[in-house]
Amino acid sequence: MSKRGGFPTMPGNMGNLMKQAQKMQKQMEDMQEDLNQKHFECTAGGGAITVVVNGKKEVISITLKEDVVDKDDIEMLQDLIVAAVNEAIRKAEESVSSEMNKITGGLGGSLGGLL
Numbered sequence: 001m002s003k004r005g006g007f008p009t010m011p012g013n014m015g016n017l018m019k020q021a022q023k024m025q026k027q028m029e030d031m032q033e034d035l036n037q038k039h040f041e042c043t044a045g046g047g048a049i050t051v052v053v054n055g056k057k058e059v060i061s062i063t064l065k066e067d068v069v070d071k072d073d074i075e076m077l078q079d080l081i082v083a084a085v086n087e088a089i090r091k092a093e094e095s096v097s098s099e100m101n102k103i104t105g106g107l108g109g110s111l112g113g114l115l
Contacts, residue, residue, distance in 0.1 A: 024103055024104065027103045028100070028103055031099045031100070031103060032055070034055075034099075035054075035055030035056075035092075035095060035096055035099060036054055036055040036056050037054075037055070038054065038055050038092075038095065039052050039053070039054055039060060040052065040053050040054070040055075040088050040089075040091040040092045040095065041088065042084050042085075042087035042088040042091060043084060044080040044081070044083040044084035044087070045068055045080040045084075047065070048064070048065045048067070048068035048080060049062070049063070049064055049065075049068065049077075049080045049081055049083075049084045050062070050063040050084065051063075051081070051084040051085050051087075051088045052088065053085070053088040053089055053091075053092050054092070055092055055095065055096065057089050057092050057093070059085060059088075062081060062084075062085075064077070068080065
């Protein structure tokens with residue numbers, strides 16, 4: 001093993017592995033940027049509530065149909081909003097996971113802290 005600057009040089013396979021890791025990191029960054037531009041929309045209550053989130057799982061908008069707003073049943077409205085938000089976030093997470101699996105070949109679960 002030769003040394004440069006006091007550190008052993010990487011054998012060919014290790015160098016290739018590092019190049020692949022750098023390529024994967026770039027692909028993941030690009031994928032994250034693409035996902036952050038996407039919007040995921042879900043409805044609840046037969047379309048009475050519509051929620052849109054982005055790939056960062058941030059709520060972009062919540063739209064309520066006027067007829068769903070009943071001052072005597074605020075609890076139902078709250079439940080519908082929660083359901084729609086949770087479904088939109090689930091869709092965003094599924095998309096992130098699917099894209100991650102394309103890049104990592106199914107190793108995405110063990111790389112969870114990278115995104």
